[in-house]
Amino acid sequence: MISISSVIHLTKVLDVRHITYMSNSVVVVTGAGRGLGEAIALEVARQGSSVVLAGRSIEPLESVKSSIEMQGGRALVRVTDVTDSDSVAALFEDAENAFGRIDVLVNNAGIANRVNLVDLGEAEWDRIFDTNVRGMFLCSREAGRRFAIAGSGRAVNVASVFGLLGRPGYSAYCASKGAVINFTRSVAAEWARFGAQMNAVAPGYFATDINAELRADDAAMAKVMRRIPAYRMGTPDELANVVAYLALTAPDFLTGQTIAVDGGEASV
Ligand SMILES: NC(=O)c1ccc[n+]([C@@H]2O[C@H](COP(=O)([O-])OP(=O)(O)OC[C@H]3O[C@@H](n4cnc5c(N)ncnc54)[C@H](OP(=O)(O)O)[C@@H]3O)[C@@H](O)[C@H]2O)c1
Structure with missing residues (x-):
């Protein structure tokens, strides 16, 4: 018979709580070199995932890779422009060649601007939509083709409370993040048929x-x-925790949703 004290001892030795949360997933994170993307990459790596770090500048990606490897994790750096379909296709091919499969996509790369509509140029409008919407579309299409064959997979899109609310000076950004939220609903409905999920987070201020x-x-x-x-900004790890939950541990039945992580901003 096993005594309670030996169970407690075994639990400590194996660190059962830690093992429960360990994932062997392969996770692609766009915009992973800094800000929220860096925090997301570090968190999914901490939870046992192999991480593919994508972004346009190599130095910050290499630095995140070093942090992950120093903690015993696995990471691959791929310089990627999410607005360019060839670059996105190469990202997914390289990720698959390195790790054998792709389980999760985090569409985090994004840009913002603050210009009143009457002064907003067409090139500037396109720049916002190319990154925040076209980039998400191109990456999700590559991931979705693989998820359909695998019969599983997850995507988490980083939207914004600005996709739920209107804000003066941010019409292009607000419209692009609104598009992210409704893209998430539509794709979730498509992917549910073959067992993959797509959800989104709507960060407030970080x-x-x-x-x-x-x-x-x-x-x-x-x-x-x-x-x-909440009268404060969020910390990147607060957002990263929610993304990691949606990416790695949430039930498959949770799909098409957008979770605001915003200190209550979108609730008032
Ligand atoms: N911080 C906030 O308060 C907040 C609030 C709501 C939503 N968000 C959203 O959170 C996401 C991350 O933003 P952040 O706050 O972490 O901003 P950030 O520090 O400026 O990071 C943006 C990231 O996106 C990457 N990126 C931009 N254009 C790209 C492209 N064409 N191809 C590939 N990567 C690209 C950047 O890397 P390179 O420049 O090296 O490519 C960078 O890693 C964005 O989608 C943003 O809209 C942030």
């Missing part, structure tokens, strides 16, 4: 390069803080 200019403006920041019931 201190990254994307809002560096805003954070330098005290008056604008005071206004932002008044809109957030």
